[in-house]
Amino acid sequence: MLVLSLTGSLPPSLVASYGGHDRGVGMTVWFHSLSPLTQPHMSEIIRPKITAIIPAYNEEQTVAAVVRIAHQSDLIDDVLVVSDGSTDNTVDVARAAGARILALSKNHGKGAAMRLGVLDTNAPIILFLDADLLGLTVDHLEKLILPVVTGARVMNVGQRDRGDFINTWVKRLPLPLISGERAVRRDIFLEIPEEYIQGFMVENALNYKCRVKKFRYGSVLMPGLSIRRKYQKVGWKIGLKQYVRMTFQIIKAILVVRIARVFKQF
Numbered sequence: 001m002l003v004l005s006l007t008g009s010l011p012p013s014l015v016a017s018y019g020g021h022d023r024g025v026g027m028t029v030w031f032h033s034l035s036p037l038t039q040p041h042m043s044e045i046i047r048p049k050i051t052a053i054i055p056a057y058n059e060e061q062t063v064a065a066v067v068r069i070a071h072q073s074d075l076i077d078d079v080l081v082v083s084d085g086s087t088d089n090t091v092d093v094a095r096a097a098g099a100r101i102l103a104l105s106k107n108h109g110k111g112a113a114m115r116l117g118v119l120d121t122n123a124p125i126i127l128f129l130d131a132d133l134l135g136l137t138v139d140h141l142e143k144l145i146l147p148v149v150t151g152a153r154v155m156n157v158g159q160r161d162r163g164d165f166i167n168t169w170v171k172r173l174p175l176p177l178i179s180g181e182r183a184v185r186r187d188i189f190l191e192i193p194e195e196y197i198q199g200f201m202v203e204n205a206l207n208y209k210c211r212v213k214k215f216r217y218g219s220v221l222m223p224g225l226s227i228r229r230k231y232q233k234v235g236w237k238i239g240l241k242q243y244v245r246m247t248f249q250i251i252k253a254i255l256v257v258r259i260a261r262v263f264k265q266f
Contacts, residue, residue: 047149048124050183051078053117054099055110056131060089063131067097070129073141075149078121081131084113090131110180111202118189125149126189130180135161135224140181143220148183155184155210155217160225178203181222188215193260201256 052070056063063081070079081094085107095101102120104113118126125148127141140158147153158181178200188209196205210217 047075049077049122050075050125050127050145050149051080051117051121051123052076052127052129053114053121054079054081054094054129054131055084055113055117055180056081056086056090056094057084057107057110057113058086058088058090059131060086060093062133063090063099064093064097066129066131066133066136067094067099069136069138070127070141071098073138073145075142075145076127078123080117080120082113082117082120084108084110109198111197114202115189115194115197118186121186124186125183126186127183128180130227132227133181134226137224140222140225143222144181144183147218147220148185153217154188154215155182155206157182157217157219158222158225159219160227161221161223179219181225182206196256196260200252 054063054066054070067079067081070076079099081090081099081101083091083094083101083103085104091101091103102117104116108116114128125145127145129136144156144158147156157179159179160181180203182203184206189206192202192205192209196202207217209215
């Protein structure tokens with residue numbers, strides 16, 4: 001296997017083949033020694049091991065479908081569900097669908113569950129998926145994973161489908177990438193200080209790490225992908241409170257991560 005370390009711009013044909021929006025520069029590319037650097041095919045790429053990590057807290061209604069789709073992908077070698085102190089049948093349902101299980105005795109939060117999942121595998125590439133996804137397809141997974149496998153990006157984030165109008169504005173505006181669907185190199189994740197892998201800070205910390213180090217990262221639209229909404233899980237009253245709390249947590253996470261950069265903690 002030939003490992004190429006590249007900086008600067010990618011050939012337009014390579015970027016165009018994956019779509020999405022690029023941010024930053026710098027990459028590592030895994031290619032067969034005789035493969036061209038434009039429009040690679042999976043048959044020409046010697047790829048590293050990939051583990052799909054699915055943090056889950058009381059997601060018995062949806063986790064099985066996510067696990068099954070992950071297993072259907074030829075790009076994924078291992079599917080790990082980290083049950084973050086679930087009190088429903090999440091563990092049993094995920095195991096029956098074919099997932100490997102890491103069951104935590106109490107709720108530690110999504111970021112901690114992600115980190116424990118990463119520490120449980122030696123795969124060089126990690127694919128994070130939320131457990132409450134609806135409409136996930138193998139094609140979505142390929143769009144997420146391939147840019148990281150080829151080295152076009154060190155991290156690729158999936159943007160859920162919010163309708164044509166919102167999708168257009170999300171693409172145009174420099175909004176933070178907070179989606180839970182992302183493929184990322186394991187070494188990038190492990191460079192994030194543990195205190196910033198908490199709540200919504202983990203996504204912002206990963207984004208900022210790539211930006212500061214000038215690594216190439218970006219996003220891709222995943223048509224037809226949505227999630228089971230909070231109000232569908234817990235009702236409108238509790239769901240609205242959770243949405244408000246989540247919004248403040250996201251704003252706080254963005255500020256905390258940027259302040260950390262000022263003190264050179266990234």
